[in-house]
Amino acid sequence: MKEMKDTGTLFSGKQGQNYLFxxxxxxxxFFMWGFAHSLLDVLNKHFQESLQLTKAQSGAVQTAAYGAYxxxxxxAGIIARKFGYKAGILVxxxxxxxxxxxxxxxxxxxxxxxxxxGLLILFCGLTCLExxxxxxxxxxxxxxxxxxxxxxxxxxxALGWICGPLIGxxxxxxxxxxxxxxxxxxxxxxxxxxxxxxxxxxxxxxLPEIKAESDxxxxxxxxxxxxxxxxxQRHFVLAVVAQxxxxxxxxxxxxFFINYTIEVEELHLTQVEAGLLLALGGMSxxxxxxxxxxxxxxxxxxxxxxxTFALVNTLLMAVVILYHNQLGVGxxxxxxxxxxxxxxxxxxxxxxxxxxxxxxxxxxxILTIVGGAIAxxxxxxxxxxxxxxxxxxxxxxxxxxxxxxxxxxxxxx
Numbered sequence: 258m259k260e261m262k263d264t265g266t267l268f269s270g271k272q273g274q275n276y277l278f279x280x281x282x283x284x285x286x287f288f289m290w291g292f293a294h295s296l297l298d299v300l301n302k303h304f305q306e307s308l309q310l311t312k313a314q315s316g317a318v319q320t321a322a323y324g325a326y327x328x329x330x331x332x333a334g335i336i337a338r339k340f341g342y343k344a345g346i347l348v349x350x351x352x353x354x355x356x357x358x359x360x361x362x363x364x365x366x367x368x369x370x371x372x373x374x375g376l377l378i379l380f381c382g383l384t385c386l387e388x389x390x391x392x393x394x395x396x397x398x399x400x401x402x403x404x405x406x407x408x409x410x411x412x413x414x415a416l417g418w419i420c421g422p423l424i425g426x427x428x429x430x431x432x433x434x435x436x437x438x439x440x441x442x443x444x445x446x447x448x449x450x451x452x453x454x455x456x457x458x459x460x461x462x463x464l465p466e467i468k469a470e471s472d473x474x475x476x477x478x479x480x481x482x483x484x485x486x487x488x489x490q491r492h493f494v495l496a497v498v499a500q501x502x503x504x505x506x507x508x509x510x511x512x513f514f515i516n517y518t519i520e521v522e523e524l525h526l527t528q529v530e531a532g533l534l535l536a537l538g539g540m541s542x543x544x545x546x547x548x549x550x551x552x553x554x555x556x557x558x559x560x561x562x563x564x565t566f567a568l569v570n571t572l573l574m575a576v577v578i579l580y581h582n583q584l585g586v587g588x589x590x591x592x593x594x595x596x597x598x599x600x601x602x603x604x605x606x607x608x609x610x611x612x613x614x615x616x617x618x619x620x621x622x623i624l625t626i627v628g629g630a631i632a633x634x635x636x637x638x639x640x641x642x643x644x645x646x647x648x649x650x651x652x653x654x655x656x657x658x659x660x661x662x663x664x665x666x667x668x669x670x
Contacts, residue, residue: 267406268398276397279464280406283397284413285455286346286390289353289448290383291417292424295540296444297322297376298511299425299532301633307438308369312516312641316633319508321373323629325380330627333388334620343464345389350456352382357449364438372438375445384623391604392619404559404605408551411601415544419536426532487611493618495665496607499658501625503599506570506651506658509632510592514539517577517644518586539593546597563602564662566595567655574652581645599658606666 268276297318305315337345356379363371394410395403429440487493515531518524526534553562573595576588608618632650640647 266398267402267409270398274465276465280394280397280410282458282462282464283390283393284410286349286386287410287414288417289452289455290386291414292421292448293353293357293379293383293417294322295418295421295511295536296425296448297508298514298535299422299429300372300441301512302515302528302532303429303441304369304372306436310369312513312637312644313634314637316512316635316637317369317373318376319512319633320630322376322380323504323508323627325377326384326624326626327630328377329381329384330388330620330624333385333623334617336385337389337620338616341466342389342393343459343466345385346459346464347456349382349385349389350452350459352385353379354382354449354452354456356380356382357445357452360441360445364442367438372441384626387626388620388623391601391623392608392615395605395608395615403609404602405551405554407601407605408547408554408598412544412547412551415540415547415597418543419540421536422532422540423536426529426536430527430529430532487614487618487621490611492609492666493607493611495661496603497621497625499661499665500600500603500607500622501628502654502657503596503603503628504626505628505632506654507596507600508629509636509651510589510596510648511535512633513636513640513644513647514589516640517581517589517648520644521582521586523583524586534590538590542590542594543597546594547601550598550602559598559602560606560662560666562598562662563606563666564659564664566598567659567662570595570655571652571659574648574655577648578645578652581643585645603658603661606661609666 268280270276301315301318304310304318305312333345333349336348356375356377359375359378360372363375390410391407394407398406425444428444514535515528518531518534519526519528550562570592573588573592577585577592579585580588604619604622607622608615611618632654636647636650638647639649
């Protein structure tokens with residue numbers, strides 16, 4: 258493989274500025290939204306029992322949460338363009354906290370719509386945070402190391418994905434009120450308090466407002482190439498599809514991980530044990546993959562790594578579908594390792610060379626997270642009898658992502 262060359266450090270500006278502290282501050286956001294996302298996988302199974310929902314009906318948890326990206330992505334992009342990165346972060350944190358604290362009255366109301374409303378508000382906040390934080394990590398250093406930087410930031414997101422099902426399983430499934438929705442109050446109120454503390458920190462700290470620059474030599478050489486409408490930027494359009502399908506795949510896998518593993522009779526897993534397997538098995542590999550990915554990209558191009566990992570996951574999904582046993586569970590856990598670098602890599606490749614269109618492109622790429630609203634109900638319907646059949650959905654998604662990694666990420670000249 259062709260070795261990638263570094264120019265400067267990961268966090269150096271053009272004038273020698275050091276952006277390490279802003280980067281560290283931003284990564285705290287990655288952790289928190291990873292935690293909130295992975296709690297959904299516990300909620301999905303919890304509501305099946307507490308509210309007597311079918312698999313397809315419980316998929317509405319992801320529909321409400323990821324539907325927020327469709328509602329809020331464009332407004333979040335407008336806020337970032339007009340008022341800057343910090344404003345987008347503050348709006349996102351306020352909505353995040355409001356959605357988390359809403360779970361207290363939602364438990365009193367104790368109807369499915371009340372919980373879905375809280376998730377919609379909370380994830381509108383996450384939409385703002387992701388719209389701002391992802392492109393912000395890209396500009397906090399040399400363009401040549403953008404993919405490494407966003408993968409490093411997403412490592413902390415992966416740590417949140419570990420803590421979500423770990424803490425959620427213990428507090429929700431493992432509590433005395435585990436079959437009652439009152440068990441949802443401790444994790445969400447605790448999350449709301451943490452968000453408020455981070456909000457105060459961001460109010461007190463001044464963040465550098467950095468303009469994006471084109472990092473594509475050919476695009477930079479031709480003004481017309483940079484100013485071409487986004488719909489005519491081939492690599493961006495294909496990245497939008499890839500990101501939509503990636504989020505659909507990841508969300509679908511996470512939503513029914515517990516169902517799939519519990520249905521393997523020889524394992525005899527309880528809900529708590531299945532949740533811990535997700536946290537300490539799948540999510541731990543996810544975190545390891547993100548951390549390692551930022552270093553592997555020093556040697557291997559991001560697009561090559563993306564295409565290879567997606568191809569491996571296509572094969573692993575085939576195993577999950579064909580072998581609903583211990584082998585299938587092993588393949589399901591292992592797929593998290595190869596999913597790890599996909600979101601940040603697709604994002605970085607999608608906005609590459611877009612110059613002052615980066616914030617707009619970012620909001621559109623974040624909008625594609627609505628893909629997470631589509632896969633769970635569809636997988637729940639297909640897998641109503643046997644959950645393994647539903648995993649045909651992520652198999653198709655990974656196959657396209659592999660194509661994007663190998664062939665679809667090149668900018669048009």
